[in-house]
Every structure is written in structure tokens, then in C-alpha cells.
Amino acid sequence: MSEPVLRVEGISKGFPGVQALSDVHLEVNAGEVLVLVGENGAGKSTLMKILSGIYQRDEGRIIFNGEEVELTSPLQAQELGITIIHQEMNLMPDLTVAQNIYIGREPTAGPFLAEQKLNRKTAQLLRDLNIKLDPRQHVGELTVAKQQMVEIAKALSFNAKVLIMDEPTSALTDSEVETLFVLIDELRAKGTAIIYISHRMDELRRLADRVTVLRDGAYIGSLEKAEINVPTIIEMMVGRAIDEGRRPTAREHADDPIVLDVQGLSTKALLKDVSFQLRRGEILGFAGLMGAGRTETARAIIGADRRDAGSITIAGKDARIRQPADAVANGLGYLSEDRKVLGLMLEQDVTFNTVLASLGNYAGALGWMGDRKARNRTKDYVQQLRVKTPSVNQMVKLLSGGNQQKVVIARWLMRDCDILIFDEPTRGIDVGAKEEIYRLMQQLADDGKSIIVISSELPEILRVANRIAVFANGTITGTLRNEEATQEKIMQLAAHGEED
Known part of the structure; x- marks a missing residue:
């Protein structure tokens, strides 16, 4: 099997009074969707912030394309090819789609913004991603799902080799979710490695090539696609079995006021x-x-x-x-x-x-x-x-x-x-x-x-x-x-x- 595009070994991170991560391991291959699961407080967000350059690790190694790297800032991680889409979107509603995607990297003609060139460049990026958006439209006029597409296009404009997606469907309708999944399938086919964080078990079934589970800041285990079993994953997440098919105790309320x-x-x-x-x-x-x-x-x-x-x-x-x-x-x-x-x-x-x-x-x-x-x-x-x-x-x-x-x-x-x-x-x-x-x-x-x-x-x-x-x-x-x-x-x- 080829070398993973991203691998972390023995990552630990502490904050005053809290050990957020302890000896965590994770790897993702090119063209793979790795679904990362765990309870709130399991360490998922802390790990992703380390991989995207927001936090620096206390211990451990990060190997990207076979070489150990130091990720000291989000910009450095993006330029390297690791980008993250946070659960709360980070877009400017009064700017256009094109301006949001290339903010701080706009083409210029002398001291002026080259608006037409920016729109052409954005249109080409959107075509390559099969995203149907007008580069000139203001982001504030878009639906939440289309804003999500802008976030993805922005991330991939850095030529991302690893795309981290944190609960990307939390505010989407069912039809919008399916549109997003189709785009993820296309990115996977093009060789983009995707780390996908979700609490939804149905998404896990639909997307995952592999699942990695964290609990209480520690690595619990990984399951290949053929091994994925939702009750097993839930038990790994919480440390106990949970009966998802359980119903409330039968009680007749007809005589209650x-x-x-x-x-x-x-x-x-x-x-x-x-x-x-x-x-x-x-x-x-x-x-x-x-x-x-x-x-x-x-x-x-x-x-x-x-x-x-x-x-x-x-x-x-x-x-x-x-x-x-x-x-x-x-x-x-x-x-x-x-x-x-x-x-x-x-x-x-x-x-x-x-x-x-x-x-x-x-x-x-x-x-x-x-x-x-x-x-x-x-x-x-x-x-x-x-x-x-x-x-x-x-x-x-x-x-x-x-x-x-x-x-x-x-x-x-x-x-x-x-x-x-x-x-x-x-x-x-x-x-x-x-x-x-x-x-x-x-x-x-x-x-x-x-x-x-x-x-x-x-x-x-x-x-x-x-x-x-x-x-x-x-x-x-x-x-x-x-x-x-x-x-x-x-x-x-x-x-x-x-x-x-």
C-alpha cells in the first residue's frame, strides 16, 4: 500500500487543567474519506486545529507526503496543502463568491484589483469542481448549502491535498446534503484525501472508506470499510453499548390533565x-x-x-x-x-x-x-x-x-x-x-x-x-x-x- 498522504504519530496536547490529546494516531490516504468520530470532548477539534496550524502540538510527529513537517500557522498549512472547513462558516456576506475564495490573493493590475481576471479564475475553479455558482454573486444572497460550496472551493483553491470537513451538513437539507456528498465523491475520485468529522451514523455508512475513533483524547481504533458496524463504533465511542432501537416506556396519558x-x-x-x-x-x-x-x-x-x-x-x-x-x-x-x-x-x-x-x-x-x-x-x-x-x-x-x-x-x-x-x-x-x-x-x-x-x-x-x-x-x-x-x-x- 502507498504511503499515506498524512500521518500523525503520538500527538499530545494539553491546556491548563486539561489533557486534550494523549498519544493520538491517525492516517489518511489520497482519494480516501476517513470519517473521524468521537463524543464531544473526545479531542477531534483539537486534533484538527493542530493539523490546520491553529494549535501547536506538545508531543508527536506530523508526516505529510513522507516528510515530517511543522505546522505553525493556518496559512502555512494551507500553502502546504492541508485545509479545513469549520462547522461555523467563515465567509464575508457583502463580498462576491470570487472575492471570498481568493481573499488576500486577488490578481491585480498595478494598484487595482483585476476584477475580470478574478472572476475568470474563479469560474474556472468552479467548473473544475463542478460547482454551479456565479463568481459575481454576493455570498450573503446564497443558501447555506451554496455557502458551504464556496467554503469548499476556497479550501481547494489552495490546491489542497488534504481537506478537513467539520460537521459540514449540520445546517443542510436532505437534498443539499446529497449535493455535497456527490461533490465529495468527485473529490475522492480526483485523489483528494478527506477527513470528515460527523456525529451522524447515516453519513458514516454513506461516505466512509475507513473510520477512526477517539475517546477522552485518546486513539481507540480504526475500522476498514468492510469492518464498519455502527453498534461497534458507538460502543468504541462511548465505552459501552447503546440500544439505538429503544423506545420510551409505554404509558397511557389519556387520563392526565x-x-x-x-x-x-x-x-x-x-x-x-x-x-x-x-x-x-x-x-x-x-x-x-x-x-x-x-x-x-x-x-x-x-x-x-x-x-x-x-x-x-x-x-x-x-x-x-x-x-x-x-x-x-x-x-x-x-x-x-x-x-x-x-x-x-x-x-x-x-x-x-x-x-x-x-x-x-x-x-x-x-x-x-x-x-x-x-x-x-x-x-x-x-x-x-x-x-x-x-x-x-x-x-x-x-x-x-x-x-x-x-x-x-x-x-x-x-x-x-x-x-x-x-x-x-x-x-x-x-x-x-x-x-x-x-x-x-x-x-x-x-x-x-x-x-x-x-x-x-x-x-x-x-x-x-x-x-x-x-x-x-x-x-x-x-x-x-x-x-x-x-x-x-x-x-x-x-x-x-x-x-x-
Whole structure:
């Protein structure tokens, strides 16, 4: 077998109080898709930042094209032929596609930018990659999927021999994901080595030539394509077996009191006569295709979007919800699908983010962050929810995705919300952390909280929901009890009217 285009041996990296990587090994061949998996905090991002020149290793060797190299900066790694596409895209929306791809490397005519030459050069690159984009279009006008293509073109404009992709499909629709996969297949055929980081097991099946697993900053093992077995990989990731086919414990909620009654909910934009009921201690799933009305229903209920018709009753009383603050006052908490943008203040600590919905109880003095009561209450929830953090003073941006989600949950528990809406609760969270979130939701339901779970992952809906309301074209096309629900039945209801 030929020499790997990239090989790392014995890589270790530590930060104050944390050993992020210990004696890690990895290699990738030309024309191969190596899928790198592991729980949040396993060391994947740290390793990729070392390979892309953002961090420097403490120990170990990096061999590129048969020679040991020092990667001291991202630019040096790019010029060498190692490029990374981060999960959060790094594009300038007011610049064109061409300007974003060749930023800092634009052709010039004297002191001026040679715009036509830049556009021709970009057009040729896009043709070579079979990416259908106009070099002159502003990036801010593109869909997320097309912006992703710009990121890939930018990375490959450096003549990349190794392309690192970190959760590239987290914000894409199914059709956009398939477009990306076709491009990856073309890059593989041209000999580009790809390191692909993902939490999605279906992507692993579709793309992987080989899988490498990290756990707790250490190399666990690699599996060739013929050896890839999802239960085995999950067990390698978390150190224990997880039953992905598990369902919630059967429980009849028909006699439990109705805590939320929504009737005839409609909006000008999408929703048409959405009606459902949620009972005490019940987990109700919202399933359906992207844009079917699931999140829009949640936003209309909490007052984030204006509703044009319909009634909302909470605990038997008419709830006049015109803005999110009214929803909170009625004991209704919403965990947004984009926790980093809408759910958390990343530069603030765990205590601030936890007490955010209850500041009135902790703002007795200027600078409530020094309030011992707030910190002690936060410590209680950190312990109860098993949030992995060095202290309640830790900045939230330094926590893993699963622990960030737990902080948002703690906020609404501290506010004593009886109804919780979880919108894509495990997006970007690894398998082991997903199970923690599922366990937590079930415990909340057992304690009498009522939960709505919105998820694009059918196995997740089947894993947690007692009943499943399926959306299509802005309305509920059917509701299934978990015992009778299958992925096929859900998809039939989700496709209802799609061809009308």
C-alpha cells in the first residue's frame, strides 16, 4: 500500500487543567474519506486545529507526503496543502463568491484589483469542481448549502491535498446534503484525501472508506470499510453499548390533565389550522420535513411569530401570549434549535446563562454575578443535570455541545417552567451525550413536566416521544402513538400533500 498522504504519530496536547490529546494516531490516504468520530470532548477539534496550524502540538510527529513537517500557522498549512472547513462558516456576506475564495490573493493590475481576471479564475475553479455558482454573486444572497460550496472551493483553491470537513451538513437539507456528498465523491475520485468529522451514523455508512475513533483524547481504533458496524463504533465511542432501537416506556396519558391546548393556530406565512393537546408528564414529538411547520408552530405558540388565528390554553386558562416574555410568564420555556445564536450568551459563564430567565430573583445588587445565591442555585442544577464543567464560573463557549444544551435546560428548570419545547435538542451532539439528553427529558416528564420535542431525526422522535404529531405544508396531517409508529408511517404522513 502507498504511503499515506498524512500521518500523525503520538500527538499530545494539553491546556491548563486539561489533557486534550494523549498519544493520538491517525492516517489518511489520497482519494480516501476517513470519517473521524468521537463524543464531544473526545479531542477531534483539537486534533484538527493542530493539523490546520491553529494549535501547536506538545508531543508527536506530523508526516505529510513522507516528510515530517511543522505546522505553525493556518496559512502555512494551507500553502502546504492541508485545509479545513469549520462547522461555523467563515465567509464575508457583502463580498462576491470570487472575492471570498481568493481573499488576500486577488490578481491585480498595478494598484487595482483585476476584477475580470478574478472572476475568470474563479469560474474556472468552479467548473473544475463542478460547482454551479456565479463568481459575481454576493455570498450573503446564497443558501447555506451554496455557502458551504464556496467554503469548499476556497479550501481547494489552495490546491489542497488534504481537506478537513467539520460537521459540514449540520445546517443542510436532505437534498443539499446529497449535493455535497456527490461533490465529495468527485473529490475522492480526483485523489483528494478527506477527513470528515460527523456525529451522524447515516453519513458514516454513506461516505466512509475507513473510520477512526477517539475517546477522552485518546486513539481507540480504526475500522476498514468492510469492518464498519455502527453498534461497534458507538460502543468504541462511548465505552459501552447503546440500544439505538429503544423506545420510551409505554404509558397511557389519556387520563392526565391537559396542560397545553392549541386549536386552529394559523399564520399568514405558513400555518393552517394547527390543533393539538399536550398532557401532564407527556412527551409529544413534532415530526415532518424541513419547512413543514414544526418550528413555526413553536414560535407562534411562544409569541416569537405573530399568529393570525387560533387559541392557546394553558392549564385550562386562555393564554394571551403576544411575545416570548408572555410565554415565560405562563410557565412555557423554549429551547431554540440554534443554541449558540439564540439560546446562549457564549462569552458569559454558566451561572449567568442559567439565571438568565430568572434575573429578577438574583438582581438585588449591582453586578448580580457575584450573588452567592445565584451561584449556589446554579451549582445545584449543574449537579442535578450532570453538567461537565470545571466550575459555574466557566465560560459557556468552552463547554461541549451536550453540556451547553444542559445549561439551557437548567435555565428553564430554574424558572420553574412546566412546559418545555425542545427544538432539535441533540443537533451537533454526539451519541453518548444524546442518551444523556434523552434520559434527562424522560426524568423531567416523570417529574410532571410536559415536553414537546421537534426533531428531524426519526429515530430520535421514536426514541423519546409518547405521541408523534406529523406536519406537512403547515398543518398536522396525523398523530401516532409511539407503539404504532414506524419511520415508514411517519414519512407517509410527512409527504401528505407534498405533490399537490
